[in-house]
Amino acid sequence: MRPSRTRGGIAVLGTLLSLTLAGCGGGGFADSGAAGGGTGSIRMLVNVTPNLTQDFWDRLVAPFEKANPGVDVVIEAPSGKGVSDTLQQQLAAGDPPDVVETLMADPTLAPQLVDLTGEDWVKNTPLAQEASLGGKIYNVGVGEQAQSLVFYNKTAFTKAGIPTPPSTLDEMTQDLGKLKTAGYLPLQTSGDFATGLQLLQLTDPALAAATPAFYQDVRAGKTTVGKAMLPYLKLYQSWLDQGYVDKNALGLKYPDAETAFLQGKAGMFVMGSWFTASEAKAKKDFEVGVFAAPVSSGQKSPGAQGATMAAPYLIMKSTQHRDLATKLVHWLVTDQQAVVAQLKQDGNFRTGVQREFTPLEQQVQKILDAAPAKVAQGEGYGDSTLPRGFNSAWNTEVQGLYIGHSPETVADAVDRWVSAHAK
Incomplete structure (x- = not known):
């Protein structure tokens, strides 16, 4: 977890976002959105750090674009202090992205998100059940960050x-x-x-x-x-x-x-x-x-x-390309090459996924595998x-x-x- 993720837990939306969403009034963006067609542009707001550079994100999604002609994944770096601050600004302007990386769902944000509980592929993603909110899954992630x-x-x-x-x-x-x-x-x-x-x-x-x-x-x-x-x-x-x-x-x-x-x-x-x-x-x-x-x-x-979800993704309910956004997120957290690239780039882990480990990373993976449970902190x-x-x-x-x-x-x-x- 990098400083923009607060390192003690992935960055979450604060009071300002609560006010912004409350200002949407009743349904707000929650009642909009559409499934969309098989082509189009998907805007993805991501965390940009010394490890997770703009170039890394562009290279990461390139295979998905190649496999889906007519689809353009537009990577958006934070324009504010970070992903949370930027999403606040975009929501206030009525122009949120389709997909958000880094943030975790909370009761304030949940009504604005696509419920992924019914998607079979989410069940085996890291910490999906632990991070569920009221029995519903909004976040899916690439791996885990061991904390303790x-x-x-x-x-x-x-x-x-x-x-x-x-x-x-x-x-x-x-x-x-x-x-x-x-x-x-x-x-x-x-x-x-x-x-x-x-x-x-x-x-x-x-x-x-x-x-x-x-x-x-x-x-x-x-x-x-x-x-x-x-x-x-x-x-x-x-x-x-x-x-x-x-x-x-x-x-x-x-x-x-x-x-x-x-x-x-x-x-x-x-x-x-x-x-x-x-x-x-x-x-x-x-x-x-x-x-x-x-x-x-x-x-x-x-x-x-103590563990947190690494590279968590959310899909905004306001998206006009829900099917494409879901397909992208599905690929990001299940495609072997995409998963390994993200794990390796930011020093994260996922049980059952093989990648090139340093000796110290091997020790961390063994600790994660031996832990009787994973808990929030x-x-x-x-x-x-x-x-x-x-x-x-x-x-x-x-x-x-x-x-x-x-x-x-x-x-x-x-x-x-x-x-x-x-x-």
């Missing part, structure tokens, strides 16, 4: 006398101490979005085991985010106090944190599977390994893997969601630990935010 991963410096582990990666958070705490004694920064982090994201990623397996219906329990008032996360906030605070995490890390940008870890300055780095792409390009004098985020003592290991997706904007609010509050806020203060602030933004 801990990358580690194998040389540092050897020098610190750590024979095997930890499987529990208690063991991880002990290993952080050994790394510090060996002269390494035990755990690499940074400011930007990464501070709070890493804590979510790290605790996904333990949280899923302790509170299996976490999102539903929060909405039902059976627990609160702050109460559920307080033990992990206290643990993180102890790491700060013991110097296992740099107390000045908030001044560090995310790319610099990646660079610092890849220069061999730290023992561990919690991050999503997209980090494998950066690792593959880096020149370094040590080997990087990866293990599944630990669970709490007494829980089964490995735990559930942060704001979540489908029916497992917290109020939109949670990731950013959580990140801000977690960063408060660095300036003296107590774990209890942070937990209380998080609960007040969730309560104020709950619908």
Whole structure:
């Protein structure tokens, strides 16, 4: 997940879009659209990043255009701050695209989308059921981004006398101490979005085991985010106090944190599977390994893997070429060459799909295959969601630990935010 996808969960539509859609009034675009014919232009709004360039997208859809004479797939890069912002503008102008990549459906957006539940081919696409909303499938994706991963410096582990990666958070705490004694920064982090994201990623397996219906329990008032996360906030605070995490890390940008870890300055780095792409390009004098985020003592290991849908697609109900748009999306998420190209380009994974892997990517695929379940994290997706904007609010509050806020203060602030933004 790249920064424009917020890395802790794929970018979702925010308050401005809610207002825009509400302004459509009643049916709005939901009642328009048409099946269309066998030819025409399909507008596809996509995420453009250093990996996912305009040229990549053009080359990706070229075989589809060749196989379907008379069809022109028009790739649209974001004109605003990102896909979400651009779609808001297009909806307000009454000119939305046919297909949207990157965004996940939520209750506000769902009425504007084509329901894909009845399409047989969607059932085996990654996380389609997990991301369903009210039993309906609106999103289909190419693969998965593993979230709950801990990358580690194998040389540092050897020098610190750590024979095997930890499987529990208690063991991880002990290993952080050994790394510090060996002269390494035990755990690499940074400011930007990464501070709070890493804590979510790290605790996904333990949280899923302790509170299996976490999102539903929060909405039902059976627990609160702050109460559920307080033990992990206290643990993180102890790491700060013991110097296992740099107390000045908030001044560090995310790319610099990646660079610092890849220069061999730290023992561990919690991050999503997209980090494998950066690792593959880096020149370094040590080997990087990866293990599944630990669970709490007494829980089964490995735990559930925090995962998000990679390259999710939506079809706007307003399209005048619904059949062509559906055919395109079907091809994008099921054609072997198209799938492999997208997985490889952005460091994503899909069980059962073979592609050329780096050694580190092979390890990540094994972790995904071994995970007993895949769970949402942060704001979540489908029916497992917290109020939109949670990731950013959580990140801000977690960063408060660095300036003296107590774990209890942070937990209380998080609960007040969730309560104020709950619908």
